[in-house]
Amino acid sequence: MKVLFKAKPKTTIAGLLTEFFGEAQSWRETNDNLEPLVELIRLIRPLKIKNIQTVDLQEAISFLKENYSCRKQLSIYLKEILKDKKFNKILSDAAILQDVDFIFEVKKRIFAKFLPYQPQKDTLEYVLNQVFYLANDGIWINKIPLNQLVELYDLLKFKSIYVSAEPNSVLSELFVAMHLITQRISGRAMETDVIKMVPEFDYIESPFSAFENELFLIKDRIRSSNTHYITSDDLSYAQLLVLHKQCEEFVEKAFDNISKYGISLRVNQNLLKIRQQLKRLKFLISLLVVDKEKDKKENGIVLASRLIKFNCYKNNVRKFIGESTQLxxxxxxxxxxxxxxxxxxxxxxxxxxxxxxxxxxxxxxxxxxxxxxxxxxxxxxxxxxxxxxxxxxxxxxxxxxxxxxxxxxxxxxxxxxxxxxxxxxxxxxxxxxxxxxxxxxxxxxxxxxxxxxxxxxxxxxxxxxxxxxxxxxxxxxxxxxxxxxxxxxxxxxxxxxxxxxxxxxxxxxxxxxxxxxxxxxxxxxxxxxxxxxxxxxxxxxxxxxxxxxxxxxxxxxxxxxxxxxxxxxxxxxxxxxxxxxxxxxxxxxxxxxxxxxxxxxxxxxxxxxxxxxxxxxxxxxxxxxxxxxxxxxxxxxxxxxxxxxxxxxxxxxxxxxxxxxxxxxxxxxxxxxxxxxxxxxxxxxxxxxxxxx
The missing domain is CATH 1.20.1080.10 (Glycerol uptake facilitator protein.)
Structure with missing residues (x-):
């Protein structure tokens, strides 16, 4: 009996890159400009994440090294789909409690699991939703060796995130996210039910207000400087970390006082949200620090991987319930x-x-x-x-x-x-x-x-x-x-x-x-x-x-x-x-x-x-x-x-x-x-x- 249909040969990374970014440059003719990236990530994504220690990108790196035209076209393509994409909302909102109403937040996350919220197409969140749409994508991304990511960064000639602090730049988006988070923390920490949990801070100046003021001064200095970053030995940076530590101590003291004053689910959610926002701020502050030239590349890579991780975890129900109910x-x-x-x-x-x-x-x-x-x-x-x-x-x-x-x-x-x-x-x-x-x-x-x-x-x-x-x-x-x-x-x-x-x-x-x-x-x-x-x-x-x-x-x-x-x-x-x-x-x-x-x-x-x-x-x-x-x-x-x-x-x-x-x-x-x-x-x-x- 003759075989009427032949099995379709398995697509390789090299084959896919050649198809879209070779001489034909078919990526320019696709109806959906994200299709090439979606297909590329689909090939890279491992089937069984738990059993894999590292995700190796050497095949793609070797191919790009040997094919200048494909490398150039891929670089142009990625820069075009990422150009002027806003992402401050991912940093300020994703994987952070959005509502202190426990039941409402659970229902919202479960609903989003089946019918995800789709943001505007001019945002990075839309791109990540389409490309890294699986909840465990944030896990395998972290298993890619840093040296390979740095090599890809150089091959595709990405610019440093510190080249500009103008509106719509990467640094500008970081500043917007930090400003939003600090404003939200300051207001939430001053709510009556939250303050009641920490009477020890009644006669002390709010560390949140002091932190906000110090951060504002550092942002202004970075915007006006030529380098657009600070170093770890900067006195203002050291002061900022001290104030951040005091904010964390405020939250921890509130949790320690549960045995004295009890706690409601609403106050618990408020404190958890403040804790998550402080953790996010600590990460964002670290991106403002550059001590060596290699830090510029590594900070950009870390930012990209965290954006993917935050976006993947934003609808995580199990983690939310676990954190909310443990205390x-x-x-x-x-x-x-x-x-x-x-x-x-x-x-x-x-x-x-x-x-x-x-x-x-x-x-x-x-x-x-x-x-x-x-x-x-x-x-x-x-x-x-x-x-x-x-x-x-x-x-x-x-x-x-x-x-x-x-x-x-x-x-x-x-x-x-x-x-x-x-x-x-x-x-x-x-x-x-x-x-x-x-x-x-x-x-x-x-x-x-x-x-x-x-x-x-x-x-x-x-x-x-x-x-x-x-x-x-x-x-x-x-x-x-x-x-x-x-x-x-x-x-x-x-x-x-x-x-x-x-x-x-x-x-x-x-x-x-x-x-x-x-x-x-x-x-x-x-x-x-x-x-x-x-x-x-x-x-x-x-x-x-x-x-x-x-x-x-x-x-x-x-x-x-x-x-x-x-x-x-x-x-x-x-x-x-x-x-x-x-x-x-x-x-x-x-x-x-x-x-x-x-x-x-x-x-x-x-x-x-x-x-x-x-x-x-x-x-x-x-x-x-x-x-x-x-x-x-x-x-x-x-x-x-x-x-x-x-x-x-x-x-x-x-x-x-x-x-x-x-x-x-x-x-x-x-x-x-x-x-x-x-x-x-x-x-x-x-x-x-x-x-x-």
């Missing part, structure tokens, strides 16, 4: 860490105290199981049942919290942050790494056994209370409230006959979210000075008295975040099933404590006549549900705590190995306090230091 998540997990320390038992007294509080929590859970069963009999819509169930859970969880009882699965979200705080803490970083991880493993064992005894307390109390409750209703009202639902109650506990594991995972996510809400509300109230505003409220002081008003403020500060967290946890738990029914999805929650109560209701509803397999799967399912509740909420909280403290997830490997080794050497310590008084000094020190804070 907020740190403050949130900082609060949950402090709360979580209360859930880590040390000796036998604390261990059995946890057991007693867990019994109290199980008692209320048993009542909640009965109430929910009664509410299920009500004639109501999906929303009606969601509301009733949510209020039942919310009131019960708040009661557990206010009475000082323990709901076992509320612990992981708190204790995970305490563990990471311990790993990060300077006390734990004393000595060798092996000692640090061993101390962490001992602390983890305490966390695990605290969770275990809380599980036991909840489960063994919820079962008899639910059983007693349904028996009392049947005894006095002659009505078995579980007679028609006993089978579903028992089947829903089985990990093989139902989606119990999936539903337990959903509950674990809600437990994690409730921990986040606790820290978030505490952080918000701290930033808004709610405690101080209540304590100094003139109406309350006049009518309640100063002592009672202060007591009210202290109760609010200590309890309000937990009340809100438990309320929303109840709403999450109570509305999930109704939302699932509305959407036609099998959504529900399984919680170990409620599973124990439901087992009691199911057995009584069936008049205790259930098969052995159904009973065994129900009992086994309670354990599985509790394990999944713990693993999901604990893992999510650990991940957030790791990220918020910028600790590499690689450390998990050493942490896991250390925990496993400790379990093999002392498995009982994961379920019962066994340490003697001479236990790890590092762990002892950590706990005592935290207590003293």
């Amino acid at each position: 907020i998540s740190y403050e949130i997990t900082q609060h949950t860490a402090k709360t979580g320390e209360n859930y880590i038992t040390e000796g036998r007294n604390e261990y059995f105290k946890m057991f007693r509080t867990a019994l109290g929590g199980g008692f209320i859970v048993g009542i909640l199981c009965i109430v929910k069963m009664l509410l299920s009999k009500a004639e109501a819509s999906y929303f009606g049942h969601a509301f009733l169930y949510s209020m039942n859970y919310a009131i019960g969880f708040i009661a557990i919290y206010l009475l000082g009882f323990t709901l076992a699965t509320k612990q992981p979200a708190m204790t995970a942050s305490a563990l990471i705080k311990a790993l990060e803490d300077g006390v734990l970083k004393q000595g060798r790494d092996a000692e640090k991880y061993k101390a962490f493993a001992i602390l983890f064992a305490r966390v695990f056994r605290s969770q275990f005894i809380a599980f036991v307390g909840n489960v063994i109390m919820a079962f008899p209370v639910s059983l007693l409750g349904i028996w009392l209703i049947d005894y006095f009202l002659h009505y078995n409230i579980a007679a028609t639902k006993w089978e579903s109650l028992l089947v829903d506990l089985s990990p093989i006959h139902s989606l119990a594991i999936f539903h337990a995972a959903i509950a674990g996510i809600f437990l994690f979210l409730s921990g986040i809400i606790t820290g978030s509300v505490a952080n918000r109230d701290k930033h808004n000075q709610v405690y101080f505003r209540i304590a100094e409220h003139p109406f309350l002081k006049r009518n309640l008295g100063k002592t009672r008003t202060l007591k009210l403020a202290k109760v609010y500060e200590k309890r309000w975040a937990g009340i809100i967290s438990n309320f929303w946890f109840g709403v999450f738990m109570g509305s999930t099933a109704s939302i699932g029914l509305f959407l036609g999805l099998n959504l529900d929650i399984r919680h170990i404590s409620f599973a124990s109560g439901n087992l009691a209701l199911g057995l009584y509803g069936a008049n205790y006549t259930v098969s052995n397999s159904m009973l065994l799967w129900g009992i086994f399912g309670i354990g599985i549900i509790g394990l999944v509740n713990f693993i999901i909420s604990f893992s999510l909280s650990m991940g957030l705590a790791f990220r918020s403290r910028a600790i590499s997830l690689y450390e998990l490997r050493f942490v896991t190995i250390s925990i496993w080794n400790h379990f093999k050497s002392s498995p009982v310590s994961f379920f019962f306090p066994t340490e003697k008084k001479d236990k790890s000094v590092v762990v002892e020190n950590y706990l005592h230091v935290e207590d003293s804070k």
